[in-house]
Amino acid sequence: MNIPRTSYPRVVIIGGGFAGIALAKKLSKQEVQVVLLDKNNYHTFQPLLYQVSTGGLEPDSIAYPIRKVLKDFPNFYFRLANVEEIDTAKNKVKTNIGNLKFDYLVIASGSVTNYFGNSDIEKHSMAMKTIPQSLNLRSLILENFEDALLTSDLNERNALMNFVIVGGGPTGVELAGALAEIKKGILPKDYPDLDTRLAQIHVVQSGDCILKGMSAKASQKAEDFLEKLGVNIWKHVRVTNYDGKTVTTDTDLTFETATLIWAAGVKGATIKGLDSSDFITRGHRIDVNAFSQVKGFHHIFAIGDVAYMQTKDFSDGLPMMAQPAIQQGEQLGDNLLNLIEGKPLKAFTYKDKGAMATIGRNKAVVDLKKWKFQGVFAWYVWMFVHLFFLIGFRNRMVVFINWVYNYVRFDREARLIIRPFKKRHP
């Protein structure tokens, strides 16, 4: 890769997610050369992907050009690249566009969907971790409704209008709520000749509650909200397979559906060279110490979802969410400079700012450290926080306009099949 060597030490960051961008910003005006690699030319605001899938937001408003983040930073280079391997012996990353030497390496590659080895589910289900995936899901949902109109086979129509979401975490809950609102607000208007009662939304959850990481109150209230919206919640049920038609579970329960959305788990997006059992631990994440250092290296780090860092309060590792990623990125920025200057490193401490999830219009749950609340006010807080963390003034404005419009009009206008999914995946 033709990036000039300068007298500054070179920091290579793999991934422009929350962690990578937070780190880059910290290093923006320092005496280091930074090379950021990502397989996309944009940062994705993952918490709002479900709104893209359900036609509430345009994909471009939750993406932000990485080059624009870096544009005023001297000594910064971005390359659109897939990192294929890390050569720790030679301090080199291998990518599809060539090799690159590093002095310091930061792995911020995030996470990917975890199918727990089930290739049938991987093949037939929909995921929602990236913008193209979310657009595929949007297309599929709308294509299903169109196809439901055409068939005279009631079983087929049922299957087309049946949505099974596996996983009761924030993604599953937020998607279920949005689908329920489409059923209530959009379907009867757009498809007057379709019996919208057929549209069923199921959330299947292997544990005994939804939103497991949150408080019992939040979990219960979210369940109440979803049930009020007509969502069916199945607890203590583990999905065992899906062949594109029938979902089987470890109980007697089965579902006939054309759409299985797999939100049951993620795992670290590890990279060859650092993916052996020496480095990988629980959740397929890279084990790091309190300085984000990968075991055995002083100059190789992992932050964000891909990093497994234990703390006093999180003995199972910090949650795979935006907040730990951002805080680790910022902290590592300081520590890298300390390391370069020969100063001692500071151990990471996680400031838990709480968690939140939205279920639908006027319905959200918020857990702050000292205050847990649910309902309308929680919903406003949820919106405010998400707007605040969205990168870019234009994105904020456009998302805000869409939200106000959707709220006032009970609408979601981005119900567009721009690239049909079924045609490409028959």
Next chain:
Amino acid sequence: MNIPRTSYPRVVIIGGGFAGIALAKKLSKQEVQVVLLDKNNYHTFQPLLYQVSTGGLEPDSIAYPIRKVLKDFPNFYFRLANVEEIDTAKNKVKTNIGNLKFDYLVIASGSVTNYFGNSDIEKHSMAMKTIPQSLNLRSLILENFEDALLTSDLNERNALMNFVIVGGGPTGVELAGALAEIKKGILPKDYPDLDTRLAQIHVVQSGDCILKGMSAKASQKAEDFLEKLGVNIWKHVRVTNYDGKTVTTDTDLTFETATLIWAAGVKGATIKGLDSSDFITRGHRIDVNAFSQVKGFHHIFAIGDVAYMQTKDFSDGLPMMAQPAIQQGEQLGDNLLNLIEGKPLKAFTYKDKGAMATIGRNKAVVDLKKWKFQGVFAWYVWMFVHLFFLIGFRNRMVVFINWVYNYVRFDREARLIIRPFKKRHP
């Protein structure tokens, strides 16, 4: 197709473009059953496609769900369908989702890119007639810049940064202007390690002026604007071939480029069954009389781009633009009702509201009937008119926000490679 027969006569409309939607609105509260067929579930506001291609707008803001247009209309049916054939003997259309009988048929299928039989150009060039095409072009432009960074071969880098637009009509001119602004405003910031002087934009035009349909003043001024922006205009040059690398012309001139944008012509999107020389005339359009009737039929009509209608002022047929399409749609709505009620039909008269094109920031040309003007004020008029004709309050708001943002910040934030083009078309 399972659409119930009622006592109302059935009007089948093929196409939800400007013409089809204008007609549907006219028939919204009448005693007819309307079935609208389109291969997309959205209406596309084609005049702004070039802004999607150049990262100025999000695709979703220039698309509008057809079902939402029709939602308050009784007796309206929409089906997502490709019409494959028209059976005029049996009054039936054949589609990929089944057959449908009609009492009245309106062909409003628009136009497609005309390659004039050159399959090499068709294969290797980019078109900009649909939203997916525009997104492909957006991806390609950005991928080219990314690739230009990687190569050390100067010829290759030149080709990657060389953009050849064939056709000096509104599409070609507006795209050239937008690319020139990207070269000036975005490239130096996003790609500081790329010599942006290499980025060349060419408009190749076989005739002796650009914006042929407009006034000589508008044409000259548009040329001045483009030249001021650094665009190279080649007149009296006809592109003869493109093999993916070299553009050849009927002169000594050749271009080495990775991107040829073909905006040199469109032709009627005719449909089997009405595509013989009995019906098709100049521009591969369906010959219609002053009532939009297809020759030989009293109950089959064609409107918009696909229809070739001669008028006193337009002996070569009305231009393939939004205005004739909208006016024909509205007029046909009245005439259909006249026909059903046994009243005499009214001949179409075209109210020429003029034409306009934008070249860039503060630069547009407007030809009204009695007043022709260019520059800043023309640019405001252009924006106002386009906002006004855009369907949907949300779309207008979002486009407006984007324009204000882009204007104030000299920016285009939707420079996102959501679905890489080169990877899919190696």
